[in-house]
Amino acid sequence: MVDMIKLISIVIPIHNESGNIIKLIQDIKKALHPFFENYEILVVDDGSNDQSSDVLANEKKRTPELRIFRHKSCYGQSSAILTGVRFARGNIIATLDGDGQNNPTDIPKMVKLLLENHSENYQMIVGQRKKRQDSYLRRVSSIIANKIRQFILHDHISDTGCGLKVFYKDAFLKLPCFDHMHRFLPALIQNQGGKTLSVQVDHRPRVCGLSHYGTLGRLSVGIVDLFGVLWLKKRSKAIIVEEYKGNYVK
Ligand SMILES: Nc1nc2c(ncn2[C@@H]2O[C@H](COP(=O)(O)OP(=O)(O)O)[C@@H](O)[C@H]2O)c(=O)[nH]1
Numbered sequence: 001m002v003d004m005i006k007l008i009s010i011v012i013p014i015h016n017e018s019g020n021i022i023k024l025i026q027d028i029k030k031a032l033h034p035f036f037e038n039y040e041i042l043v044v045d046d047g048s049n050d051q052s053s054d055v056l057a058n059e060k061k062r063t064p065e066l067r068i069f070r071h072k073s074c075y076g077q078s079s080a081i082l083t084g085v086r087f088a089r090g091n092i093i094a095t096l097d098g099d100g101q102n103n104p105t106d107i108p109k110m111v112k113l114l115l116e117n118h119s120e121n122y123q124m125i126v127g128q129r130k131k132r133q134d135s136y137l138r139r140v141s142s143i144i145a146n147k148i149r150q151f152i153l154h155d156h157i158s159d160t161g162c163g164l165k166v167f168y169k170d171a172f173l174k175l176p177c178f179d180h181m182h183r184f185l186p187a188l189i190q191n192q193g194g195k196t197l198s199v200q201v202d203h204r205p206r207v208c209g210l211s212h213y214g215t216l217g218r219l220s221v222g223i224v225d226l227f228g229v230l231w232l233k234k235r236s237k238a239i240i241v242e243e244y245k246g247n248y249v250k
Pocket residue numbers: 013014015016017044045046074075076077078080081096097098099101163210211212213
């Protein structure tokens with residue numbers, strides 16, 4: 001596996017995660033070191049107003065693999081992921097949440113799965129949180145939202161909200177971009193003809209700070225987006241082109 005990958009890029013969108021991000025970077029280094037010779041960690045600070053910038057600048061001194069990007073203002077989680085993917089130098093990207101809830105030890109097996117299924121046009125491996133370490137209300141609302149989304153979009157993915165995903169950079173950059181698109185990535189990949197695979201992953205409790213999203217806010221934005229993505233699905237065509245290599249008959 002290691003021979004086939006020149007560089008893997010880890011993309012982490014953060015907003016006010018000064019209490020979590022350093023431990024996560026250390027966890028990533030420990031988890032990736034035995035498997036990948038070359039990796040980079042791109043942290044996109046989306047206009048945080050806590051100490052995130054300072055702790056990251058300090059961390060850079062002992063972690064040369066770290067690349068730090070900062071948005072001038074808070075543009076949202078999807079924009080931060082997009083910035084990270086655009087600046088990534090590797091063609092294989094792994095994203096995870098900056099609060100440490102995703103466990104980076106899941107990344108190597110997801111990369112392996114993506115590569116093994118490359119010839120079948122699998123473009124994204126999606127984490128499915130095995131034992132969610134969130135409140136009861138969050139878990140129940142997430143189950144309902146996932147069921148409604150699957151019913152409408154038929155994306156066959158039971159947990160699109162998991163921040164842990166592994167995919168090809170070029171496949172991601174072909175997707176339509178919009179705020180909150182990160183919750184619909186499997187359906188968007190499928191719209192362009194790519195396949196997605198779900199794999200169970202670990203989930204850990206948030207150690208510092210609080211979730212950025214309220215249940216009602218997430219639901220109301222999600223419903224509007226759901227119909228937007230349905231429209232995109234109806235208007236998308238997976239175009240397969242073959243170049244004719246034989247002789248033209250005159
Ligand atoms: N860049 C950016 N990241 C965000 C924003 N809101 C949340 N995040 C990050 O997205 C990840 C998931 O957010 P979190 O609040 O833990 O959501 P939850 O786990 O779904 O409750 C964390 O890394 C957050 O720092 C935002 O507005 N911008």
